[in-house]
Amino acid sequence: MKQLLSHIELVEALKTNPDAWLLLFKRGSEQSDCAFGNYAKAAEKVEGASFLWADVNEVKDIHPVYQITTVPSLMEFKGGIMVNVVKGCHQHEQFKSLFENKVFTASQASEEKPAKNVTVFTTPTCSWCTTLKRHLDANHIRYREVDVSKDQKAAEAMVRRSGQQGVPQTDINGQMIVGFDRERINRLLDIR
Structure with a gap:
């Protein structure tokens, strides 16, 4: 290093x-x-x-x-x-x-899409969170997962940004998506 x-x-x-x-x-x-x-x-x-x-x-x-x-x-x-x-x-x-x-x-490298900054806010018991993560994994989208049940500061920041407490929530290059809105997620991540 x-x-x-x-x-x-x-x-x-x-x-x-x-x-x-x-x-x-x-x-x-x-x-x-x-x-x-x-x-x-x-x-x-x-x-x-x-x-x-x-x-x-x-x-x-x-x-x-x-x-x-x-x-x-x-x-x-x-x-x-x-x-x-x-x-x-x-x-x-x-x-x-x-x-x-x-x-x-x-x-x-020639086939890859430009990288997006993706953060998924989840909890361990959220079935839609699992569905969202599987969708991202299936489309080879790198993301960071934040378990808001274990990180109070992240949970508060998520609520400040979206005004919502429920999960999943996804931050894609600064745009918050509440729930699993497949069409919007696909559009923002150029998934076809």
């Missing part, structure tokens, strides 16, 4: 290895420290990829270039271009799966 101290260092790193992962985080923040620890643990277990990190306490010129407004954010670069952003703290196994999936799907 390599620490970056400026956008210029990122540009140089991408010249050497245009397929890379960059974690932007804020040291001292619980979510960011969680993400950094799990990112580092996962990076140790995956070979053949370039793993970078930058602390926004020290580096102020990377996140504005890529319009990253929240940290922690894991940025995926292919061919030197940012193609995906995964926000929040995830278990090291989830990070590892992302890294390995990137290696596995690299040959399919």
